[in-house]
Amino acid sequence: MSPSADKPLSLPKTYDASKVEDAIYSSWEKSGAFKPQGDGEPYCIVLPPPNRTGILHIGHAVMLAIEDLMVRFNRMQGRKTLWIPGTDHAAIATQSKVEAQLVKKGMKNPREELGREKLLEEVTKFAAQSHETITNQVRKMGSSCDWSQEKYTLDEERNKAVNRTFEMMYEDGIIERGDRIVNWDPKMQSNVSDDEIEWIEEKTPFYTFKYGPFEISTARPETKFGDKYVVMHPDDKRYKKYKEGDTFECEWLTGKITATVIKDKAIDMEFGTGVMTITPWHDTTDFEIAERHDLDKEQIIDQKGKLLPISGDFAGMDIDVARPKIVDLLKKKGLLVSTDEDYVHRVATNYRGSAKLEPQIMRQWFVRVNKPFKVRQDTLGKWKKGDRATLKDLMRHAVDSGQTNIVPERFTKVYFHWIDNLRDWCISRQIWFGHRIPVWYKGGDIKVSEKSPGKDWEQDPDTLDTWFSSGLWTFSTLGWPDEKEWKKNREFHPTAVLETGYDILFFWVARMVLMSTYVLGEVPFKDVYLHGLVRDEKGRKMSKSLGNVIDPLDEIKKYGTDAVRLSLIIGTTPGQDTNLSESKIQGYRNFTNKLWNISRFILMQIGDPSTGSGTIKYSLSDAKQNQRATLSDKWILTRLSEVTESVTKKIEKYDFSSAGEELRDFTWGDLADWYLEIAKVEKGKEEMLNHILRTILKLWHPFMPFVTESIWQTAYSNGQLITAEWPKSESGSSKTEVKNFELLREIVTVIRRLRADNGIEPAKKLEIVIQGADALKDQQDNIAALARCSKVEFVKEIPKDWVSSSVGRGMVGLNLVGAIDVKKEKAKLEKEIEQTEKYLKTLSTRLSDPEFKKAPKKVVDKMRENKEEAEQKLNALKDRLVSL
RNA sequence: GGACGCAUAGCUCAGUUGGUUAGAGCGCACGGUUCACAUCCGUGAGGUCCCAGGUUCGAAUCCUGGUGCGUCCACCA
Numbered sequence: 001m002s003p004s005a006d007k008p009l010s011l012p013k014t015y016d017a018s019k020v021e022d023a024i025y026s027s028w029e030k031s032g033a034f035k036p037q038g039d040g041e042p043y044c045i046v047l048p049p050p051n052r053t054g055i056l057h058i059g060h061a062v063m064l065a066i067e068d069l070m071v072r073f074n075r076m077q078g079r080k081t082l083w084i085p086g087t088d089h090a091a092i093a094t095q096s097k098v099e100a101q102l103v104k105k106g107m108k109n110p111r112e113e114l115g116r117e118k119l120l121e122e123v124t125k126f127a128a129q130s131h132e133t134i135t136n137q138v139r140k141m142g143s144s145c146d147w148s149q150e151k152y153t154l155d156e157e158r159n160k161a162v163n164r165t166f167e168m169m170y171e172d173g174i175i176e177r178g179d180r181i182v183n184w185d186p187k188m189q190s191n192v193s194d195d196e197i198e199w200i201e202e203k204t205p206f207y208t209f210k211y212g213p214f215e216i217s218t219a220r221p222e223t224k225f226g227d228k229y230v231v232m233h234p235d236d237k238r239y240k241k242y243k244e245g246d247t248f249e250c251e252w253l254t255g256k257i258t259a260t261v262i263k264d265k266a267i268d269m270e271f272g273t274g275v276m277t278i279t280p281w282h283d284t285t286d287f288e289i290a291e292r293h294d295l296d297k298e299q300i301i302d303q304k305g306k307l308l309p310i311s312g313d314f315a316g317m318d319i320d321v322a323r324p325k326i327v328d329l330l331k332k333k334g335l336l337v338s339t340d341e342d343y344v345h346r347v348a349t350n351y352r353g354s355a356k357l358e359p360q361i362m363r364q365w366f367v368r369v370n371k372p373f374k375v376r377q378d379t380l381g382k383w384k385k386g387d388r389a390t391l392k393d394l395m396r397h398a399v400d401s402g403q404t405n406i407v408p409e410r411f412t413k414v415y416f417h418w419i420d421n422l423r424d425w426c427i428s429r430q431i432w433f434g435h436r437i438p439v440w441y442k443g444g445d446i447k448v449s450e451k452s453p454g455k456d457w458e459q460d461p462d463t464l465d466t467w468f469s470s471g472l473w474t475f476s477t478l479g480w481p482d483e484k485e486w487k488k489n490r491e492f493h494p495t496a497v498l499e500t501g502y503d504i505l506f507f508w509v510a511r512m513v514l515m516s517t518y519v520l521g522e523v524p525f526k527d528v529y530l531h532g533l534v535r536d537e538k539g540r541k542m543s544k545s546l547g548n549v550i551d552p553l554d555e556i557k558k559y560g561t562d563a564v565r566l567s568l569i570i571g572t573t574p575g576q577d578t579n580l581s582e583s584k585i586q587g588y589r590n591f592t593n594k595l596w597n598i599s600r601f602i603l604m605q606i607g608d609p610s611t612g613s614g615t616i617k618y619s620l621s622d623a624k625q626n627q628r629a630t631l632s633d634k635w636i637l638t639r640l641s642e643v644t645e646s647v648t649k650k651i652e653k654y655d656f657s658s659a660g661e662e663l664r665d666f667t668w669g670d671l672a673d674w675y676l677e678i679a680k681v682e683k684g685k686e687e688m689l690n691h692i693l694r695t696i697l698k699l700w701h702p703f704m705p706f707v708t709e710s711i712w713q714t715a716y717s718n719g720q721l722i723t724a725e726w727p728k729s730e731s732g733s734s735k736t737e738v739k740n741f742e743l744l745r746e747i748v749t750v751i752r753r754l755r756a757d758n759g760i761e762p763a764k765k766l767e768i769v770i771q772g773a774d775a776l777k778d779q780q781d782n783i784a785a786l787a788r789c790s791k792v793e794f795v796k797e798i799p800k801d802w803v804s805s806s807v808g809r810g811m812v813g814l815n816l817v818g819a820i821d822v823k824k825e826k827a828k829l830e831k832e833i834e835q836t837e838k839y840l841k842t843l844s845t846r847l848s849d850p851e852f853k854k855a856p857k858k859v860v861d862k863m864r865e866n867k868e869e870a871e872q873k874l875n876a877l878k879d880r881l882v883s884l
Numbered sequence: 885g886g887a888c889g890c891a892u893a894g895c896u897c898a899g900u901u902g903g904u905u906a907g908a909g910c911g912c913a914c915g916g917u918u919c920a921c922a923u924c925c926g927u928g929a930g931g932u933c934c935c936a937g938g939u940u941c942g943a944a945u946c947c948u949g950g951u952g953c954g955u956c957c958a959c960c961a
Contacts, residue, residue: 218961345960414957665908845941
């Protein structure tokens with residue numbers, strides 16, 4: 001019972017996370033607990049690979065906290081659990097970061113100065129360093145992933161997967177090369193995909209010029225050199241007299257030109273004059289118009305952002321420099337009609353570097369999303385092998401058929417909308433870091449092959465979009481296309497869930513669906529769980545410039561990993577952005593310490609927990625144990641069982657926040673504040689306490705792996721908590737006991753309030769009497785201890801000169817001899833009577849309404865019960881008032 | 885222009901098929917240190933559930949309209 005003198009517990013008063021976390025982590029890793037074990041149902045998550053560009057940020061921390069929670073939960077439930085870690089080479093991001101570093105060191109143009117091989121060496125070196133940093137940080141978060149299976153998006157095996165997929169798609173005709181308009185980044189010297197565009201608002205002068213008989217407006221006069229088509233809407237009455245194909249002479253930038261009238265529905269009649277000239281080489285819409293009408297396309301701006309000879313005197317000039325000069329020229333020619341200085345439009349920038357993008361027509365590789373091909377497998381359900389479908393069809397079907405489920409559900413709509421608007425995916429990039437396109441050229445011949453087909457063949461210099469390899473991630477990490485590896489891991493695919501931020505739903509999630517359904521005929525994951533963005537306490541995005549960035553590693557150092565994890569899980573809902581403040585983390589640090597002290601108290605109560613009587617399970621269905629159990633035991637066991645069941649269900653439903661909150665309320669509000677207080681009075685609870693402690697440590701483990709494991713290993717010498725069995729809820733519950741215990745709590749609270757209201761110091765012991773709670777007659781000692789009273793008595797009527805208050809169906813009285821103010825006491829009672837009467841009235845009207853019969857029985861019963869209780873309470877109050 | 889989300893206590897947010905007199909954490913006020921924990925304990929104050937209609941016996945919850953904030957997509961000559 002008492003702390004055993006011969007084996008003093010070495011638990012300090014305060015939990016110090018920084019002292020134990022690293023050791024615990026490496027003990028887990030060494031023990032092999034992170035590896036899939038047993039022959040339970042397979043459960044697999046692939047870690048969204050962090051980029052090898054820098055350090056772990058708060059978004060990663062959310063991801064790791066949630067994924068580790070799911071993984072630990074499933075592992076403890078006996079599933080054969082595998083969490084595969086890895087990193088992403090993040091092609092453009094990484095190469096441009098290294099280039100920027102080299103420029104900072106004094107290099108002018110790293111690509112020219114170093115050449116392909118040397119630059120790649122530099123980038124690879126940097127990526128290796130980043131890898132060390134980032135994986136150590138992933139460990140710091142407590143992530144229980146199987147490091148022996150770590151993968152890299154750019155390693156040899158993943159390259160095989162990429163090449164194999166490329167070959168398949170090329171064979172099926174859905175990878176094609178073509179001259180099309182792409183988003184060219186003049187700074188990066190590469191194109192980027194539509195999804196990588198970030199639109200930024202910009203105020204630019206908006207000029208209106210005379211163009212023959214028309215007026216046209218533009219914010220970009222520097223692109224207008226080759227313009228020789230004037231386009232209007234076919235239904236525009238203002239320009240009825242002009243017919244498609246009409247030509248006219250007009251004075252323009254480089255002198256007289258012949259322009260042609262084109263009619264196209266892409267024109268917005270409301271905008272500007274309803275007429276525009278087009279620059280097909282440098283504008284997506286214009287390009288499409290030109291394609292429709294088979295018009296000439298001319299390049300005006302080169303790939304470095306300088307004007308070409310077509311611009312005459314401006315040739316070689318930077319576009320920003322040329323623009324005002326071009327306007328001057330047109331003004332001198334008398335062609336400038338007006339200038340709107342307040343015009344705001346949106347310009348396309350690269351979301352990774354915020355450089356302005358310049359559309360260009362270039363020869364690139366594309367994945368055709370709308371082109372039908374012969375489906376390779378029957379496994380998707382909708383198609384037989386050989387049926388024709390498009391990649392879009394596959395992507396839509398995966399979610400439509402319920403094979404993949406998105407949480408929260410509303411993102412399903414967003415997903416479908418994205419697919420509907422999806423254009424062909426440009427996959428070639430003009431950078432060197434990444435998977436080289438497995439295509440070889442010799443004269444006019446093209447061959448797709450991993451290795452050189454022979455002498456004089458030259459490989460395509462470009463690399464693939466980083467998302468091409470990321471798209472394969474769920475199965476390339478499991479060994480595909482290597483037959484042996486893939487066979488070994490086949491059981492883990494489709495993976496259970498893909499957990500990531502909603503901001504990369506399009507970039508990544510959708511592309512994984514595309515790749516997996518195409519290559520394997522199988523969805524990549526059963527569920528998608530999307531978490532929200534973490535913002536600062538005012539709801540602003542975290543950014544270096546605002547100085548509001550919360551670095552998870554700093555917080556871990558200060559408050560411990562468990563506190564950081566809880567702060568990211570509790571109070572957040574899927575798909576919803578959350579605000580995080582340091583004080584929130586502090587609050588959860590307090591809670592970890594509370595749990596520590598709860599455990600410390602229990603361990604001191606029960607002495608040596610690992611020996612004891614040997615019985616650790618405590619069950620109400622065991623008659624012997626049931627007989628010995630007190631009211632508080634039955635209450636806490638029932639609650640524990642309820643909480644176990646509810647928390648399990650909530651985690652299964654991805655409702656982590658609510659699960660954590662419920663556990664916290666139970667641990668702090670029920671266990672610590674009530675049961676442990678009673679345990680100080682009622683003795684002989686060793687087995688109970690042991691059972692409760694073991695259960696809550698297990699329940700908390702997925703949320704707070706470190707503190708729980710630390711306590712577990714201090715208390716129980718055999719085994720680790722990480723691989724312990726998840727608790728099961730009991731079938732037997734004691735509803736009456738729960739109710740009675742709640743009444744006990746209410747009585748104690750009422751007494752505490754009475755004391756506070758009457759200014760009685762807590763140290764002063766008092767006599768109390770209770771009227772009408774006979775079920776609690778054996779609880780005098782507990783009530784006395786909890787409410788700090790010297791004597792508790794059950795009576796028929798409360799003495800006149802005692803202060804009182806209603807509780808449940810009865811009254812509680814407190815001996816304040818002589819101090820009672822009858823007038824005040826009466827007023828208090830009258831007010832309470834009034835409130836109760838009002839409440840009764842609403843209940844009565846509702847109950848007597850014949851229509852109320854429509855309500856479910858449960859509701860009606862509950863309301864009847866409430867009414868009865870209120871009536872008894874009213875009687876008690878009235879009696880008391882009379883007696884005064 | 886299209887779609888989505890949010891609006892509940894001073895702050896951050898729960899509130900799961902509509903059903904007790906709407907909740908938590910933080911903050912605030914008051915009281916408390918021997919005996920697990922001051923990273924603690926106890927008590928309390930604080931709400932027109934954004935507004936207006938509607939459906940219903942019953943609405944924070946469902947419907948319609950509006951206001952404010954935010955996000956995504958498309959377009960911007």
